[in-house]
Amino acid sequence: MSNIQQLEDLTTQVRRDILRMVHKVNSGHPGGSLGCAEFFVCLYKEIMETKEGFDMNGIGEDLFFLSNGHISPVYYSVLARTGYFPVDELNTFRLIDSRLQGHPTTHEGLPGIRIASGSLGQGMSVAIGAAESKKLNNDNHLIYSLHGDGELQEGQNWEAIMYAAGNKVDNLIATVDLNGQQIDGSTDNVLPMGNIKAKFEAFGWTVVEIEDGNNIEAILEGMQKAKSLTGNGKPVCVLLKTIMGNGVDFMMHTHAWHGKAPNDEQLATGLVQNEETLGDY
Numbered sequence: 277m278s279n280i281q282q283l284e285d286l287t288t289q290v291r292r293d294i295l296r297m298v299h300k301v302n303s304g305h306p307g308g309s310l311g312c313a314e315f316f317v318c319l320y321k322e323i324m325e326t327k328e329g330f331d332m333n334g335i336g337e338d339l340f341f342l343s344n345g346h347i348s349p350v351y352y353s354v355l356a357r358t359g360y361f362p363v364d365e366l367n368t369f370r371l372i373d374s375r376l377q378g379h380p381t382t383h384e385g386l387p388g389i390r391i392a393s394g395s396l397g398q399g400m401s402v403a404i405g406a407a408e409s410k411k412l413n414n415d416n417h418l419i420y421s422l423h424g425d426g427e428l429q430e431g432q433n434w435e436a437i438m439y440a441a442g443n444k445v446d447n448l449i450a451t452v453d454l455n456g457q458q459i460d461g462s463t464d465n466v467l468p469m470g471n472i473k474a475k476f477e478a479f480g481w482t483v484v485e486i487e488d489g490n491n492i493e494a495i496l497e498g499m500q501k502a503k504s505l506t507g508n509g510k511p512v513c514v515l516l517k518t519i520m521g522n523g524v525d526f527m528m529h530t531h532a533w534h535g536k537a538p539n540d541e542q543l544a545t546g547l548v549q550n551e552e553t554l555g556d557y
Contacts, residue, residue: 279322280492280493283314283317283318283321283322283492284492285553285554286317286321286357286553286554287313287314287317287492287523288523288550288551288552288553289353289357289550289552289553289554289555289556290313290316290317290350290353290354290357291310291313291523291524291546291550292547292550292552292556293349293352293353293356293357293366293556293557294306294309294310294313294349294350294353295524295538295543295546295547295550296366296543296547296556296557297349297352297353297366297369297370298349298369298537298538299537299538299539299540299542299543300367300369301369301370301371301537302537303370303378303537304348304349304369304370304378304535304537305346305347305348305349305378305534305535306349306521306524306527306533306536306537306538307455307457307520307521307527307530307531307532307533307534307535307536308344308346308347308350308424308453308455308457308520308534309347309348309349309350309351310350310520310521310522310523310524310527311453311455311489311490311518311519311520311521311522312347312350312422312453312516312518313350313354313522313523314489314490314491314492314495314522315422315451315453315489315495315516315518316350316351316353316354317354317492318492318495318496318499319340319354319420319499320340320354320355320358321358322496323420323496323499323500323503324337324338324340324418324420325337325338325417325418326338330360330387330388332390334390334406335413335415336415336417337417338417338418338419338420339390339406339410339417339418339419339420340390340419340420340421340422341390341391341393341399341402341403341406341419341420341421341422342380342393342399342421342422343393343396343397343398343399343400343402343403343421343422343423343424343427344393344394344396344399344422344423344424344427344453345379345380345392345393345394345395345399346378346379346394346535347424348376348377348378348379348380348394349369351380351388352366352369352376353366355386355387355388355389356557357554360386360387360388361375361386361387361388363557364557366557367557378394379392379393379394380392380393380394390406396424396426396427396430397427397430397431397432397433398432399421399422399423400421400423400432400433400436400437400440400450401432401435401436402421403419403420403421403448403450404436404439404440404445404448404511406419407419407440407445407447407448407511408443408445410447411447416447417447418447418448418449418503418506419447419448419449420449420450420451421448421449421450421451422450422451422452422453423450423451423452423453424452424453424455424458425452425453425454425455425456425458425463425469425472426457426458426459426463426466426467428452428469428472429463429466429467429469434479437476437479437481437511438479438480440481440511441479441480441481441510441511442480444509444510445511446506446507446508446509446510446511446512447506447507448506448511448512449499449502449503449506449511449512449513449514450511450512450513450514451513451514451515451516452472452513452514452515452516453489453516453518454472454489454515454516454517454518455517455518455519455520456520457520457530457531457534458531458534459531459534459535460531461531462531472515473485473515476513476515480510480511481510481511481512481513482505482508482510482511482512482513483512483513483514483515484498484501484502484505484512484513484514484515485498485514485515485517486498486499486514486515486516486517487517488517489516489517489518490518490519490522490523495516498514498516499514502514520533520534521533523549523550524545524546524549524550525549526542526545527546
């Protein structure tokens with residue numbers, strides 16, 4: 277079995293996890309989670325340099341911050357499937373007193389979670405602060421973050437983006453999930469943002485584009501390129517072009533599944549389209 281095949285198999289299992297978690301509690305955000313499944317698998321299995329065990333300081337390893345915290349199902353699934361906590365804990369998603377709340381939180385001490393997120397627009401600032409902390413500690417590891425494209429409509433992002441370039445925060449790789457959808461419709465209909473690549477470049481960032489953000493090999497190639505561009509005096513932005521709801525045909529290309537759970541029949545259909553690879557929890 278090739279390494280690519282292993283990553284694809286894990287991605288399939290992650291999609292099953294997402295569907296089952298959201299269905300069980302009839303609540304959650306499957307669309308964006310499904311669209312970013314390949315990215316999270318690649319990030320945690322191949323791209324980031326991490327160490328055994330988890331501590332909040334994160335010294336001597338790469339760190340990741342999820343800004344669009346509503347896509348917690350994919351985050352929890354990949355954390356569990358890469359050993360941060362038991363896979364069967366996915367059964368507790370969004371339940372009272374669970375460590376796996378709808379938006380990631382830190383007060384329950386869930387391994388892998390470094391910030392409470394979901395208040396959109398704030399993750400860029402946090403990631404920049406972490407990147408500057410790495411520099412102050414003479415730690416050469418990188419900071420990774422993920423942001424929604426609709427999230428860029430929040431003004432705080434652009435203050436942070438300007439700050440990062442102005443202060444040469446060049447140990448940061450911020451990825452934007454470009455699926456063109458948000459809760460109320462397409463991003464172009466809700467609030468058009470124009471040429472996002474040109475905007476980041478105008479603000480002094482280096483930009484890498486991944487045209488097929490649901491292709492394992494394309495993600496690996498693009499993220500390795502992004503890593504090679506760090507340390508050159510500029511922060512790096514990755515524009516990851518994904519499909520909302522990828523892997524479940526009736527959820528794809530529409531904002532309708534931004535925050536909607538599948539019913540019993542829809543769950544069964546989605547699971548058939550993603551046959552079990554590693555074993556359900």
